[in-house]
Structures are given as structure tokens and as C-alpha cells.
Amino acid sequence: xxxxxxxxxxxxxxxxIATVSRALRDSHEVSExxxxxxxxxxxxxxxxxNAYASSLRRNLSKTIGVxxxxxxxxxxxxxxxxxxxxxxxxxxxxLIYLTHDDYAREVSIVQHLKGGRIDGxxxxxxxxxxxxxxxxxxxxxxxxxxFFDRVCAEVPTAKVTTNDYESGYRATEHLIQAGCxxxxxxxxxxxxxxxxxxxxxxxxxxxxxxxxxxPDLVLPGVMDNEQNVVLIRELLQRRPDIDxxxxxxxxxxxxxxxxxxxxxxRIPDDIKIIGFSNLEAASLLAPPLxxxxxxxxxxxxxxAKILLRAVEKKKPVLPSQSLVLExxxxxxxxxxxx
Amino acid sequence: xxxxxxxxxxxxxxxxIATVSRALRDSHEVSExxxxxxxxxxxxxxxxxNAYASSLRRNLSKTIGVxxxxxxxxxxxxxxxxxxxxxxxxxxxxLIYLTHDDYAREVSIVQHLKGGRIDGxxxxxxxxxxxxxxxxxxxxxxxxxxFFDRVCAEVPTAKVTTNDYESGYRATEHLIQAGCxxxxxxxxxxxxxxxxxxxxxxxxxxxxxxxxxxPDLVLPGVMDNEQNVVLIRELLQRRPDIDxxxxxxxxxxxxxxxxxxxxxxRIPDDIKIIGFSNLEAASLLAPPLxxxxxxxxxxxxxxAKILLRAVEKKKPVLPSQSLVLExxxxxxxxxxxx
DNA sequence: GCAGCTACCGAAAACGTTTGCGTAAATAAA
DNA sequence: TTTATTTACGCAAACGTTTTCGGTAGCTGC
Numbered sequence: 084x085x086x087x088x089x090x091x092x093x094x095x096x097x098x099x100i101a102t103v104s105r106a107l108r109d110s111h112e113v114s115e116x117x118x119x120x121x122x123x124x125x126x127x128x129x130x131x132x133n134a135y136a137s138s139l140r141r142n143l144s145k146t147i148g149v150x151x152x153x154x155x156x157x158x159x160x161x162x163x164x165x166x167x168x169x170x171x172x173x174x175x176x177x178l179i180y181l182t183h184d185d186y187a188r189e190v191s192i193v194q195h196l197k198g199g200r201i202d203g204x205x206x207x208x209x210x211x212x213x214x215x216x217x218x219x220x221x222x223x224x225x226x227x228x229x230f231f232d233r234v235c236a237e238v239p240t241a242k243v244t245t246n247d248y249e250s251g252y253r254a255t256e257h258l259i260q261a262g263c264x265x266x267x268x269x270x271x272x273x274x275x276x277x278x279x280x281x282x283x284x285x286x287x288x289x290x291x292x293x294x295x296x297x298p299d300l301v302l303p304g305v306m307d308n309e310q311n312v313v314l315i316r317e318l319l320q321r322r323p324d325i326d327x328x329x330x331x332x333x334x335x336x337x338x339x340x341x342x343x344x345x346x347x348x349r350i351p352d353d354i355k356i357i358g359f360s361n362l363e364a365a366s367l368l369a370p371p372l373x374x375x376x377x378x379x380x381x382x383x384x385x386x387a388k389i390l391l392r393a394v395e396k397k398k399p400v401l402p403s404q405s406l407v408l409e410x411x412x413x414x415x416x417x418x419x420x421x
Numbered sequence: 422x423x424x425x426x427x428x429x430x431x432x433x434x435x436x437x438i439a440t441v442s443r444a445l446r447d448s449h450e451v452s453e454x455x456x457x458x459x460x461x462x463x464x465x466x467x468x469x470x471n472a473y474a475s476s477l478r479r480n481l482s483k484t485i486g487v488x489x490x491x492x493x494x495x496x497x498x499x500x501x502x503x504x505x506x507x508x509x510x511x512x513x514x515x516l517i518y519l520t521h522d523d524y525a526r527e528v529s530i531v532q533h534l535k536g537g538r539i540d541g542x543x544x545x546x547x548x549x550x551x552x553x554x555x556x557x558x559x560x561x562x563x564x565x566x567x568f569f570d571r572v573c574a575e576v577p578t579a580k581v582t583t584n585d586y587e588s589g590y591r592a593t594e595h596l597i598q599a600g601c602x603x604x605x606x607x608x609x610x611x612x613x614x615x616x617x618x619x620x621x622x623x624x625x626x627x628x629x630x631x632x633x634x635x636p637d638l639v640l641p642g643v644m645d646n647e648q649n650v651v652l653i654r655e656l657l658q659r660r661p662d663i664d665x666x667x668x669x670x671x672x673x674x675x676x677x678x679x680x681x682x683x684x685x686x687r688i689p690d691d692i693k694i695i696g697f698s699n700l701e702a703a704s705l706l707a708p709p710l711x712x713x714x715x716x717x718x719x720x721x722x723x724x725a726k727i728l729l730r731a732v733e734k735k736k737p738v739l740p741s742q743s744l745v746l747e748x749x750x751x752x753x754x755x756x757x758x759x
Numbered sequence: 760g761c762a763g764c765t766a767c768c769g770a771a772a773a774c775g776t777t778t779g780c781g782t783a784a785a786t787a788a789a
Numbered sequence: 790t791t792t793a794t795t796t797a798c799g800c801a802a803a804c805g806t807t808t809t810c811g812g813t814a815g816c817t818g819c
Contacts, residue, residue: 088805099769104807114767129558131535135482136805138473139774146516155502160493167492167519176538178484179517181505197469199775200514220467340705364700367678369707426775437799442777452797474775477804537805 087128096120107132146176147390148201150192152184152209152233157361158333158379159207162231165383166205173391175202182209184306193217197224203394205386207233210272210306227393227400231386232377236276241404243386245377247277250410251284254329254357254375259292261355261418263327267300267318269335269358281331281359300325304335311335315342319354327418330358336372355418359410371415378408425466434458445470484514485728486539488530490522490547490571495699496671496717497545500569503721504543511729513540520547522644531555535562541732543724545571548610548644565731565738569724570715574614579742581724585615588713588748589622592667592695595711597630599693599756601665605638605656607673607696619669619697638663642673649673653680657692665756668696674710693756697748709753716746 085091093100098117106113106121107130124130138144149166151159163179170177178201182189189209194217196204204226206218215237222228222238234242258266268285271278282301289296302318304311315338319325330336336358340350348354350370360374385406393400423429431438436455444451444459445468451459462468476482487504489497501517508515516539520527527547532555534542542564544556553575560566560576572580596604606623609616620639627634640656642649653676657663668674674696678688686692688708698712723744731738 086805089807090805100806101770101808102768104805105768108807112767117767129532129535131533131537133477133805134536134538135473135476136774137807139471139477139776140805140807142774144473153502154492154505155495155498157493157495160498163492163517164519167517171519177517179501179505179515180509181502194467195469197467198472199469200472337702337705362702364675364702364706367675367706368702369705369709371707424775427777428775438776439778439800440798442775443798446777450797455797471775474804475777477774477806478776478778480804 087130088133092121092124092128092130096124142199144176144200144202145174146178146201147203147205147387147394148178148180148196150180150182150189150196150204150206152182152207154179154181156333157363158232158377161361161379162207162383162386165380165385166387169384169387169391173395175391175394184209184211186211186213190217193221196226197221201226203227203229203390205383205390206230206235208235208275209233210275213274225399227390229386229390229393229400231382233275233277239402241386241389241400241402241406243382243389243406243408244277245382245408245410247280247410248284248287250359250375250412251281251329251331252288253284253412255285255288256292257357257373257412257414257418258327258329258355259288259294261327261351261420263355265297265300265322265324266294266327266329267302267322267325269315269328269330269332269339270301270303271332271335273303278331285329304332308334308338311338312342315339316346319343319346319348326354328354328356328358330356333358333360333362336360336374340368340372350417351419352421357412357418365413366415368417370417370419373415373418374413375410376413377410381408425468426471430459430462430466430468434462480537482514482538482540483512484516484539485541485543485725485732486516486518486534488518488520488527488534488542488544490520490545492517492519494671495701496570496715499699499717500545500721500724503718503723504725507722507725507729511733513729522547522549524549524551528555531559534564535559539564541565541567541728543721543728544568544573546573546613547571548613551612563737565728567724567728567731567738569720571613571615577740579724579727579738579740579744581720581727581744581746582615583715583720583746583748585618585748586622586625588697588750589619589667589669590626591622591750592713593623593626594630595695595750595752595756596665596667596693597626597632599665599689599758601693603635603638603660603662604632604665604667605640605660605663607653607666607668607670607677608639608641609670609673611641616669623667642670646672646676649676650680653677654684657681657684657686664692666692666694666696668694671696671698671700674698674712678706678710688755689757690759695750695756703751704753706755708755708757711753711756712751713748714751715748719746 089100089103093103103121106118167177180192215235218238229241231243328339339356343350357373361379365372365374389404427438427441431441441459444456505515518530553573556576567579569581666677677694681688695711699717703710703712727742
């Protein structure tokens with residue numbers, strides 16, 4: 084069985100490889116008659132151009148990379164959904180890499196991407212990452228990068244985020260208006276910029292409503308879920324007066340539900356909870372969870388579109404192309420006034 | 422700025438390209454002394470081999486493809502997690518494609534994969550797919566394929582699934598033992614083999630317990646969620662005697678919760694529900710949902726391992742390498758006896 | 760009849776890597 | 790000493806595609 088490539092096609096058609104290639108790319112330097120002959124044979128033999136030869140020659144892979152902390156999370160899953168959609172529409176392929184929020188793994192992945200495997204990168208940095216040299220070094224190879232959600236402030240490029248400050252502010256204000264006196268903030272991580280924005284919103288909302296800020300009401304989450312449960316239990320036992328919780332990330336809200344059930348705290352009677360979440364079943368929880376829901380699909384799609392525009396036009400991605408999308412606050416029973 | 426490739430390295434080291442290449446691949450045909458010199462410069466200049474040149478020459482891309490219906494679904498997200506883990510351990514990259522359960526899209530994706538972009542394929546077929554010619558044709562190019570969960574019976578290769586028949590049987594039996602008289606089955610799709618297995622388990626369990634089988638109690642789900650809500654509402658209104666529901670897929674269980682809430686049916690008092698689901702928050706629902714939970718992460722990882730073994734050894738994947746993993750039944754309040 | 764077009768096509772050089780083969784020197788065996 | 794064998798490296802041909810640089814026709818307008 085002979086391989087079906089440009090050479091074999093050219094031989095069967097009695098023409099040069101160059102002509103076959105041009106015919107398939109619909110070049111104007113080839114007559115309609117020969118184009119038709121070439122196309123007929125190509126489809127008959129199910130010809131598909133070798134992606135690697137093409138990529139090598141054109142220095143273009145038609146592939147983008149996505150580096151994210153995890154995929155088993157509705158936010159990132161939806162984001163990938165949007166990314167894949169945008170990529171498919173432009174004929175691009177999507178390579179996926181998971182850091183599991185591990186700095187060393189992130190560095191290793193980013194280093195490997197220097198091999199020219201991708202034309203552009205979409206990234207949401209690991210929560211443990213503090214040094215961004217690996218990313219900067221990648222950007223210096225002229226690879227376009229767009230950050231989404233967990234952005235890296237130090238790298239000058241476009242970022243797609245949500246209005247995290249306002250969301251933190253509104254969530255906190257919502258708890259205040261529901262009657263909460265002592266509101267804790269369960270933070271993602273200390274060094275993520277989105278976490279800092281949400282934290283600032285929380286602080287400003289407290290201040291605007293004349294509440295004192297107690298530093299021991301802010302709990303930075305960790306990677307491990309079991310560990311988080313322990314930390315939250317500790318917090319609720321140390322400060323039994325806490326009657327409101329703002330969780331900056333879904334899994335912390337879920338962990339809080341478990342802890343409350345364990346400690347016999349009634350939601351929303353004893354304690355009210357609101358959290359960032361893209362959980363579809365939020366309205367079916369007991370009680371239904373009030374959420375700040377990010378437009379995850381749109382974040383992914385818009386980030387990909389910005390990246391792909393830059394890739395296609397061979398222009399760098401500018402910080403000015405950054406986008407801020409709006410989250411939505413859904414009031415449900417977990418913050419109901421009683 | 423000169424590019425950093427084998428040629429530039431060779432020039433700076435005053436040796437041939439071949440030697441540099443061999444040194445970096447740790448060939449025994451190169452002295453330790455020169456290896457050291459080469460490696461030193463390579464790391465100093467942050468050399469990363471061009472993936473496409475290498476792939477072209479070796480006819481190996483170190484990349485596998487994953488074709489799945491969707492990613493915004495905890496089962497598939499976990500499966501990808503397992504796949505990525507196995508791939509990373511073997512130094513492979515993961516390309517991801519979503520069919521959105523659309524046959525035409527699946528065909529188009531599979532056709533594109535003939536370009537040699539991947540060394541192997543992991544696939545969960547779209548629920549609408551009835552003709553498998555596109556997959557067979559891809560397999561004829563000697564590309565190793567491994568199916569997982571939503572397998573394709575007609576293609577002779579390895580498949581990684583769960584014990585779907587037994588799970589369907591046990592779920593149905595569980596409802597019977599909880600006191601249900603009229604049990605409906607909400608099916609994924611008529612032409613998926615896993616759906617047929619679950620359905621057969623449902624039927625056999627009914628028969629084993631002397632229950633008559635009413636064909637109008639079996640509802641094949643559709644793609645659209647809104648549509649499913651309508652169908653389920655219709656079913657519950659047409660057959661008000663239904664007091665047990667076995668949902669073959671998570672979103673049908675969720676839709677059933679919504680319908681029950683809307684119609685004022687109390688779970689589990691009026692109607693009991695069990696469903697296939699990987700929802701983490703299942704225990705926090707109102708009421709907590711009884712589930713058959715598939716080992717999604719393991720399914721993905723094992724499928725990837727089988728595929729990668731075949732790829733590395735350049736041997737075809739045999740149907741005899743198929744694997745059946747066990748699902749777990751979690752009893753929760755949605756099927757509690759009252 | 761001739762320069763200047765256009766329309767079509769082919770030869771060949773890239774892209775960066777891997778690898779079969781050749782070969783010189785060094786070492787071992789005879 | 791001569792003859793194998795090993796060690797360490799270079800040359801050059803691939804892999805399949807794209808693209809530059811032509812080149813040959815057949816036109817047009819003068």
C-alpha cells in the first residue's frame with residue numbers, strides 16, 4: 084500500500100508535486116481544469132496533508148496550547164469548551180496541559196512548549212506560582228500568550244478576567260444586607276491577583292458599611308480538600324460568632340457545607356454562605372447555594388479569539404486587548420434572611 | 422538573534438549536526454566528553470528540539486488525541502484528568518476535540534486526524550453516531566484506537582468500560598427493594614451500547630423480581646436539556662403511578678429533580694431516584710442523590726495506558742486488552758425507604 | 760516582428776531533525 | 790607486523806510540505 088501524499092498524487096496525475104500542492108491550496112497559478120483533477124483524486128484517496136511537514140515548512144502549527152490548574156472543575160471545563168469552539172471555528176487544534184496547581188509542573192510544561200509545538204498559549208496560572216521567569220522566557224520567543232482568570236500581572240499581554248473586585252464587594256454587601264455581623268472570607272490563595280481583588284472588594288464593602296475588619300476572619304485556602312475542611316472547622320470553632328461566609332472558590336463553599344453539616348450549623352439560619360461557583364446543581368443543593376457565577380464559557384472563547392487574532396495576523400498580543408467580563412450574583416436560600 | 426537549533430549549536434561547538442543530535446539523545450556513539458560539552462551549551466541556550474521536524478522525520482508525534490462528546494461534565498473531565506496523567510508520565514501530549522454529540526462534527530474531526538497529527542486516539546463516541554465508517558477508515562491507516570465508556574462495538578480494538586449491565590441491574594433492584602412498584606428508565610440514547618447494557622440490566626432485574634415490563638416506562642433522552650425536562654414532565658404526568666426512576670445519565674437525574682420540584686412530587690416519599698453520576702456535590706443535594714458512580718479517572722488513565730503501550734511497542738491494540746472496571750452504588754436519601 | 764504581458768507549470772531549495780553509511784584513528788587479536 | 794574490531798565522528802539522504810525562481814507557451818499592442 085503506497086502512502087497517499089503529494090508525491091504519490093503527483094505521479095498518478097502525471098504532474099509535479101508543486102502543482103498538486105498549489106491546486107489543493109487553491110492557488111491562482113493553477114488552471115481550474117487541473118485543480119478539478121487534483122481535487123477529485125485527493126478526495127477519492129482520502130488525502131490528508133501531513134500536519135508536521137506543513138508545520139515544519141511554514142513554521143506554523145495551527146495548534147494552540149491551554150495550560151490550566153485542573154479540568155475536573157466546572158469553571159475550567161466550561162472555559163475549555165469555549166476555547167475549543169473558537170479554535171475549531173478557525174481550524175486550530177487544542178493541546179491541553181494540567182498543572183494541578185504545582186509550580187514545578189507548570190515550569191516543566193512551559194519549558195517544553197518552547198519546542199514550537201504551539202502557535203499561541205492560553206493560560207491560567209497555578210495558585211502556587213510566585214516566580215514568573217518561565218513564562219517571561221517563553222514570551223521572549225515571541226509566542227503570543229493570553230491569560231484568563233488566574234492572570235499573571237507581571238507579563239505584559241492581554242488578560243481576560245471577570246470583575247473580581249466588584250464581585251467581592253457585592254457578595255460581601257449581600258451578606259451584610261442579609262443581616263450578617265461577622266463575615267469570613269475564604270480566599271483562594273494569597274498570591275493570585277484575582278484573589279487579591281476579591282479580598283479588596285470584601286474589605287472595602289466591610290468598611291463602606293462601617294464594619295471592622297478582623298484579620299483572623301480571612302482564611303487562605305490550600306490545595307488539599309481534606310486540609311481545607313480541617314481549617315474551616317477550626318475557623319468556625321475558634322470564632323463561633325461567624326454568621327456569614329464568602330468563599331472565593333467553589334470547593335471552599337462545598338467544604339463549608341460539609342463542615343456546617345458536621346457541626347450542626349444551620350444554613351442560612353445560623354450562618355449564611357455565598358461563593359464563587361459554576362456548579363450547575365447549585366439550585367438543587369440543601370439549601371440552594373447563592374453564587375457569584377463567572378461566564379466561564381465566554382471567558383474561554385473570548386480569550387481564544389484574542390489569541391487567534393494575534394496568531395493569524397502575526398502580531399503580538401497587547402495588554403490593551405484585555406477584557407473584563409461580568410459575573411452574575413444569584414441569590415438563593417443559603418443567604419436568605421430569616 | 423540566531424535561532425537555537427542543532428545547526429547553530431553545531432557551529433558554536435565546531436562539530437557536526439549529527440554529533441550534536443546524537444549527544445542530546447544520549448547515543449553510545451558519542452564520547453562522554455563531547456556529550457558534556459553539548460549538553461552544557463544546550464541547557465545554557467535553553468535549546469528545545471523542534472517538535473515538528475522530529476515528528477516528521479521519525480513519523481512519531483508523541484501526541485495522542487482525545488475525542489469526546491463534551492468536557493463540561495464531571496465524568497469526562499475526570500477521564501481527561503486520568504488521560505493527561507498517563508500521557509504526561511510517558512512524555513506524551515494530549516490534543517482534545519469535542520463532538521458535542523454531533524455526528525457530522527465527529528466525522529469531520531476523525532477525518533482531520535488522518536493527517537498523522539497523532540500517534541493514537543482515545544474516543545468516546547457521540548450518542549447520535551450510527552455509522553462507524555469514518556472510524557473504521559481511520560483505523561485502517563494503522564492508527565491505534567482505544568474506546569472508553571461510549572464504545573463502538575463494530576470496531577475491533579480495546580475498550581475500557583464499566584460493568585454497565587450489572588450496574589443497571591443493581592440500580593433497578595435497589596429501587597425495587599426500596600419499595601418501588603413502577604420504575605421508569607431514563608435512557609441515554611438508543612444506539613449507544615452502554616445504554617443497551619444498562620437497559621438490559623434494568624429489564625432483567627424487573628423480570629427477576631417478577632415485575633412486568635411496560636415499554637412506555639422507558640424514555641430515551643435527547644441532546645437538549647430543555648427538551649428532556651419536557652419529556653420527563655410528560656412521562657410523570659402520563660404515568661402518575663411511577664414511584665421510581667433510574668436515570669442512565671447524570672443530566673437526566675438532575676432534570677428529574679427539577680421536574681419533581683415543579684410538580685410537587687416529594688423525593689423520596691412520592692418518587693425515588695437513582696442515577697449514574699460523578700457529581701461531587703451529590704451528597705449535598707436536596708435530598709442527597711443516590712448514585713452509581715463510575716471510576717472516571719481510572720477509566721481515562723487505564724485507557725490511555727493501554728493506548729500508549731501499543732503506541733510505544735508499535736503493535737496494534739487488541740480487543741483482548743479490553744478492561745471492565747466496577748462502578749460503585751452510593752445509597753443516599755433519594756432512594757430511602759419511608 | 761518584437762517587447763511586454765499573462766497564465767500555467769516544473770525544478771529545487773528550504774524547514775530541523777534523525778539515521779544509514781563511511782572512515783579515520785585507536786585498540787585488540789592473531 | 791598484519792588483520793579485525795571498536796570508538797567517535799562527519800556526510801548526506803531522507804521525512805512531506807511550501808515557496809522561490811524560473812521557464813515556456815500563447816497572447817496583446819505597437
